[in-house]
Amino acid sequence: MRDFTYVLADDVASAGSLVHNDAVARAVQTPDDVAYVAGGTTQYDLMRDGVWSPGTLVDISRLPLADIEVSDDLLVVGAAVTMADLARHPSVVDLDVLRDSLLLAASPQLRTMATVGGNVLQRTRCRYFRDPTVTQCNKRVPGSGCAAVEGTARTHAVLGVDAGCIAVHASDLAVALVALDARVRTHGPHGGRTISVTQLHVRADEDPARDNTLVAGELITHLEIPLPDARSGYLKVRDRASYEFALTSAAVVARVEDGVLAHVAIGLGGVGSVPWRATRAEEVLRGQRASLALFEEAAAAELADAFTVPGTAFKPELARRTLVRQLRDVTEVTA
Amino acid sequence: MSRLSVDVTVNGEQHSVEVDTRRSLLDLLREDLALTGTQKGCDQGACGACTVHLDGQRRLSCLTMAVQADGREVTTIEGIGTPDDLHPVQQAFLDCDAFQCGACTAGQVMSAAALLDEEGWSTADDVRELMSGNLCRCGAYPRIVDAVLSARTAREA
Ligand SMILES: Cc1cc2nc3c(=O)[nH]c(=O)nc-3n(C[C@H](O)[C@H](O)[C@H](O)COP(=O)(O)OP(=O)(O)OC[C@H]3O[C@@H](n4cnc5c(N)ncnc54)[C@H](O)[C@@H]3O)c2cc1C
Ligand code: SF4
Ligand code: FES
Ligand code: FES
Numbered sequence: 001m002r003d004f005t006y007v008l009a010d011d012v013a014s015a016g017s018l019v020h021n022d023a024v025a026r027a028v029q030t031p032d033d034v035a036y037v038a039g040g041t042t043q044y045d046l047m048r049d050g051v052w053s054p055g056t057l058v059d060i061s062r063l064p065l066a067d068i069e070v071s072d073d074l075l076v077v078g079a080a081v082t083m084a085d086l087a088r089h090p091s092v093v094d095l096d097v098l099r100d101s102l103l104l105a106a107s108p109q110l111r112t113m114a115t116v117g118g119n120v121l122q123r124t125r126c127r128y129f130r131d132p133t134v135t136q137c138n139k140r141v142p143g144s145g146c147a148a149v150e151g152t153a154r155t156h157a158v159l160g161v162d163a164g165c166i167a168v169h170a171s172d173l174a175v176a177l178v179a180l181d182a183r184v185r186t187h188g189p190h191g192g193r194t195i196s197v198t199q200l201h202v203r204a205d206e207d208p209a210r211d212n213t214l215v216a217g218e219l220i221t222h223l224e225i226p227l228p229d230a231r232s233g234y235l236k237v238r239d240r241a242s243y244e245f246a247l248t249s250a251a252v253v254a255r256v257e258d259g260v261l262a263h264v265a266i267g268l269g270g271v272g273s274v275p276w277r278a279t280r281a282e283e284v285l286r287g288q289r290a291s292l293a294l295f296e297e298a299a300a301a302e303l304a305d306a307f308t309v310p311g312t313a314f315k316p317e318l319a320r321r322t323l324v325r326q327l328r329d330v331t332e333v334t335a
Numbered sequence: 336m337s338r339l340s341v342d343v344t345v346n347g348e349q350h351s352v353e354v355d356t357r358r359s360l361l362d363l364l365r366e367d368l369a370l371t372g373t374q375k376g377c378d379q380g381a382c383g384a385c386t387v388h389l390d391g392q393r394r395l396s397c398l399t400m401a402v403q404a405d406g407r408e409v410t411t412i413e414g415i416g417t418p419d420d421l422h423p424v425q426q427a428f429l430d431c432d433a434f435q436c437g438a439c440t441a442g443q444v445m446s447a448a449a450l451l452d453e454e455g456w457s458t459a460d461d462v463r464e465l466m467s468g469n470l471c472r473c474g475a476y477p478r479i480v481d482a483v484l485s486a487r488t489a490r491e492a
Contacts, residue, residue, distance in 0.1 A: 006337065037400070083417075107469075241463075
């Protein structure tokens, strides 16, 4: 692992205005060769593997960004809130899709360490990306090719990908967030801004070398999560019962009025190079009379253009079934 | 080489250790403080053998940077009981015969000891899910579940 300088951003005196935190201000203004670390469960891991080793690491885990506030129908969650703490917050305990996206992820120990900001920005688990001795990886070394396309690719993506990179975005939380129309609040070189989670990540078929649309040094300060007036749920399908990433997953937020889908929002996990908002499926469903046939039509539409390699050939069908089952469970429409 | 001084309380004892910024909490414990009860299984967050308590909560010491433990309290397997005065979870692991080779046991016990203080669980299924961050290659799982439930019962009695 490359040597690095560690800087703790803990200036609580100037906490009221995060902008004036010295360490953060430096990272924002001169972001070259600097990275943030929160829980470290992705960042420190990648540094030790020699995949991504910045010269300076700015620790944001002790910044006063660990509060959760509820106002009207909006949940505002500090970026340094841990997955465990968000999952047990009173407003989240009954919001099935959010709670389960957190509790079905990683392990109790990891959820105690990992922050929500770090979770949505976690980097792909592609084994070829995480092994610097592999020379072909367009995400790590732009233009070098993709070892996964010809390699072992069970956990890879089938949507938002092409032969240049099939890396999956493995966050469960982010899949729930896109279905909840959540946003991130950031602080960066040009001040503050708010970005929809659906606009936060970059598809591998657009630019494999770029994970997200944040500019260098831009810090996520909060998640804004609208609390829906709808039922919801998160279904995660994986190779073992727990402590495993998704093969496929579906986050569904829906409200049925008089048999008609008045509201429906869907996120798919395990299949996309980004947390996948299933807009095609939603178009099929919205305003229509809920039925099993309609759910199947919607799921088929979403997966119609899937890009598969031999290792991922099973995924479109598994993803379709995952989505149909979750639509049934959330709407309680079974025929 | 970048070095920093880390002030950390381990099992009630204060230490000031100068560490390479790259050091993990696991290596600080094992190499700098010679507390080798905490095990290194995978060293990448995938097995739970290195579980310790940081400010009372269970965490993986292999993925915790030593510098991030500055000013905090760590409890390791050496700090929760003694041979003459076992922690209730240790006693339950003995009573239920909940280990074979023992490689995972320190992590299992630390994880279970923290779990006893967590809320919202009671059944064997809950235990299986909430102990899923600790793998056991010997497959002692059924007895580990028994041990955790029996430690809970002992504590409630
Ligand atoms: C064994 C294992 C199993 C796992 N299983 C799952 C799973 O099933 N589901 C799942 O969703 N995840 C899973 N994860 C991933 C885990 O949830 C993430 O590693 C974790 O959420 C990242 O949070 P962190 O606070 O540790 O982030 P860090 O590792 O500290 O940071 C992650 C990245 O985000 C950047 N960053 C962090 N915070 C901010 C911020 N506020 N603003 C700007 N940049 C920031 C960092 O620079 C870094 O690049 C697993 C991880 C492991 C090791
Ligand atoms: S799938 Fe993407 S991250 Fe994995 S080897 Fe190919 S280019 Fe690299
Ligand atoms: S050694 Fe830490 S999780 Fe395996
Ligand atoms: S007792 Fe051998 S690994 Fe668990």
